[in-house]
Amino acid sequence: MTKTIIEVNDLSVNINGKAILKDIQFKAEKGQVLTLLGPSGAGKSTLIRTLNGLQNLSSGEILFYDDIKKGDLAQHSGMVFQHFNLFKNLTAIENVASPAWLSGELTKKEALTKAHVLLKQLNVDQQAQQYPASLSGGQKQRVGIARALMTNAPILLLDEPTSALDPESIQEVLLAIADIIKATDKTVILVTHELRFAKQISDKIIFMYDGQIIANEPTHEFFSTQSNQHIQNFLQSENTENIHYA
């Protein structure tokens, strides 16, 4: 049975008096993968940052439901950022482990053990003792993903996780994300410009244009028939390179 875990109602965000998000409304079910698509400036990053509590909302509500916890979605999500956001003065493993031990959620020993398991899962355990400056872009982002998974949060938010990477690292990180999605029952909300990847891994596509949601459809429907001109233009202009993630 499907179970709603996120509900966003009438959400609006104004920045410096400008309406950036307008009347955003959608739901996500437990375990679903939702991808936010849309042209540059449509508001995708602002929406994901608002979900994670990094941007204040101007009106509306974001509701989080779980069997045991209710309340603030930001408390129950891990986030992967476009530009990694790793601490330069901490090693890879300390970047992953430190939020859990500093918050008192785990002891330092427990946090390091768990972080090592995650780094291994993402195939960056060999780099555990290296500092971010000596890691490739793809390695940095896999460390960033490990950090987002550290919390056991039921929601994973990914904001253009490959947009700062070279083509080889893009492939490597998309494969890592696909593996994580297969291995977990987390609800995933992803912003990406990698259309072929979105098509392969998403249950639903939310298409944004000028701060609004103009389509919210199961993936196969979104990519099969599109009468909306904005969506047609977008699909024609984006990267549809032939990459396989089986």
Ligand SMILES: Nc1ncnc2c1ncn2[C@@H]1O[C@H](COP(=O)(O)OP(=O)(O)OP(=O)(O)O)[C@@H](O)[C@H]1O
């Ligand atoms: N802090 C800010 N101050 C002023 N304007 C902002 C701010 N953050 C975002 N905006 C504006 O909000 C709009 C949406 O930006 P956002 O980054 O959310 O778009 P996007 O769909 O993620 O674009 P892209 O695909 O290029 O990352 C843009 O017009 C942007 O200039």
